[in-house]
Amino acid sequence: xxxxxxxxxxxxxxxxxxxxxxxxxxxxxxxxxxxxxxxxxxxxxxxxxxxxxxxxxxxxxxxxxxxxxxxxxxxxxxxxxxxxxxxxxxxxxxxxxxxxxxxxx
Numbered sequence: 001x002x003x004x005x006x007x008x009x010x011x012x013x014x015x016x017x018x019x020x021x022x023x024x025x026x027x028x029x030x031x032x033x034x035x036x037x038x039x040x041x042x043x044x045x046x047x048x049x050x051x052x053x054x055x056x057x058x059x060x061x062x063x064x065x066x067x068x069x070x071x072x073x074x075x076x077x078x079x080x081x082x083x084x085x086x087x088x089x090x091x092x093x094x095x096x097x098x099x100x101x102x103x104x105x
Contacts, residue, residue, distance in 0.1 A: 029037070
């Protein structure tokens with residue numbers, strides 16, 4: 001049985017012999033192919049550069065928007081609770097005798 005499989009394996013693996021040889025200069029890209037690949041590579045580099053710049057700009061804008069939203073929420077919370085007004089009233093009511101400036105007669 002093993003001999004049968006070995007014979008079938010060798011029978012199907014015969015490599016065909018090419019009738020003609022191919023000229024290597026006809027299958028290489030040459031200078032024109034190099035120029036095309038170089039242009040494509042430069043275009044990809046420019047697109048990646050632009051994409052990274054846009055991503056950075058978007059992150060900075062998102063951070064600024066988060067800060068502004070946090071400030072607005074803090075101001076709204078302070079206004080709703082009246083914490084700032086109470087603190088300002090407390091500062092005006094607390095006066096020590098040494099803080100007053102003497103007035104000229």
